[in-house]
Structures are given as structure tokens and as C-alpha cells.
Amino acid sequence: MAIYKIAIGTPGEASHPDALKAAIAEFISMLIFVFAGEGSGMAFNKITDNGSTTPAGLVAAALAHAFGLFVAVSVGANISGGHVNPAVTFGAFLGGNITLLRGILYWIAQLLGSVVACLLLKFATGGMETSAFSLSSDVSVWNGLVFEIVMTFGLVYTVYATAVDPKKGNVGTVAPIAIGFIVGANILAGGAFDGASMNPAVSFGPAVVSWSWTNHWVYWVGPLIGAGIAAIVYDNIFIGDNTHEPLSAADF
Numbered sequence: 001m002a003i004y005k006i007a008i009g010t011p012g013e014a015s016h017p018d019a020l021k022a023a024i025a026e027f028i029s030m031l032i033f034v035f036a037g038e039g040s041g042m043a044f045n046k047i048t049d050n051g052s053t054t055p056a057g058l059v060a061a062a063l064a065h066a067f068g069l070f071v072a073v074s075v076g077a078n079i080s081g082g083h084v085n086p087a088v089t090f091g092a093f094l095g096g097n098i099t100l101l102r103g104i105l106y107w108i109a110q111l112l113g114s115v116v117a118c119l120l121l122k123f124a125t126g127g128m129e130t131s132a133f134s135l136s137s138d139v140s141v142w143n144g145l146v147f148e149i150v151m152t153f154g155l156v157y158t159v160y161a162t163a164v165d166p167k168k169g170n171v172g173t174v175a176p177i178a179i180g181f182i183v184g185a186n187i188l189a190g191g192a193f194d195g196a197s198m199n200p201a202v203s204f205g206p207a208v209v210s211w212s213w214t215n216h217w218v219y220w221v222g223p224l225i226g227a228g229i230a231a232i233v234y235d236n237i238f239i240g241d242n243t244h245e246p247l248s249a250a251d252f
Helices: 011-015 017-047 055-076 086-094 100-124 141-164 169-194 200-210 218-239
Strands: none
Touching: 011 017, 011 100, 017 055, 017 100, 017 200, 055 169, 086 100, 086 141, 086 200, 086 218, 100 200, 141 169, 141 218, 200 218
């Protein structure tokens, strides 16, 4: 990892207008994404009277998250970079694409956006439960951890390839679609096993509102490890020491 690329930032950065606008953009994007994604699951529960998950329900969840993330990334891209995920922000930090202090600001906004989305869903549905992410009965915490690591690796690798890489060219125009697609595909692969979070904030909001924390650490440790590996691999092998200025939020 190119340590020289990592930046802490300055104390005044947290109050800089651009940083605050970026944080607000992350808050709104996360609210949009979680409201659509978590809301689709609640709608399924209402339609089936809390029935068992079916293949059709899994496909619906994958589509809702893919569409929702595509929009959430797109609307935030020109303001904050459209991270919409603490793991993506962590990966961007390791590659020197965002400072630590700005990243913390993003994390706070992302977590708040998820909590507010779940609170709104609970109110709008008349008190329905915002179900926290959980492991299937035959899936161990280590199985779930591997799922989250690998799926988030794929997500953050896609982010680097389509949005961060200075050589991305016209590929950057399809970044939000590619990012939405990989999340949807991973939900089809891992949703039946551990819910396929890939996003600590997406797991955090439902956990807070339902106050259910069983194995919650899996949905933080897995995504952060996967994001870190993807950032280190892509930055060192495919970006390397190419001469370029650190990317601003508008570039990411």
C-alpha cells in the first residue's frame, strides 16, 4: 500500500462548506438507498404475511437494492462521490482518495441516513419491524464473514475500476450502473446465507431501530476487510505510482 497517499486532513475540514455539502449528500443518498432496499423487504413481509423467503423475494430484493444504489450513487456522485457505504469510504481512504477526517464525516452522515430511513419506514408502515441482518440457521459467523469479505471485495474493486482509476475514461459514465449491478448480483449469491449487506450502514440502521445486535460485528468486520483488500490490490497493481493529484470528491 502506498502509505504516502494516505492523508489525515485538517481540523477545519469538518466545517468546510464543501465537506458539509458532501456529508449532506451522503446522508440523502443513504436515506434513499436504505428506504428502497429495506422497504422492499418490509413490503415482501406484508404481502406474504411474514412468510418464508422465496426465490422471487430474493430476486425482488436484489433488484430493489441494485436500482436504489444506482440512483443513490448517481445523485451523490458530483457532490460527495456517491460512496453510500462506509466500506467504500474506507477503501477510498486507503487509496488516498479521501482524508481520514472527511471520511469520518461521511461515516456519520451515512449511519444517520440509514437510521432515519428505518425510522421513517417504521412510521410509514404503522410500526412494522425493520428487520436487522442475520445469518441463516445453518450459516456460522465465519461463513457469514467470508461472504461479506468476498462480496464487498467485489463491490469496492468495481468502484475502483469504474470510478477511481485515473485511466477509467468513458467507463466512468457507467460506474453507478456497474456498482448497482454488482450489489444486486451479490444479493442473489449471498442473500439466502447472511442477507448480503456489504455495507455497515445498511446493517446499522435496522439494528438500531429494531435494537437487534446478534452477530452485528460480522456486518462491519467483513465489509471493511473486503474493502481494504480491494483498495490495496487495485491501487498497488493497477494504479500503482502513476503521477496524479489526489482525487477530490467530485472526481470520485
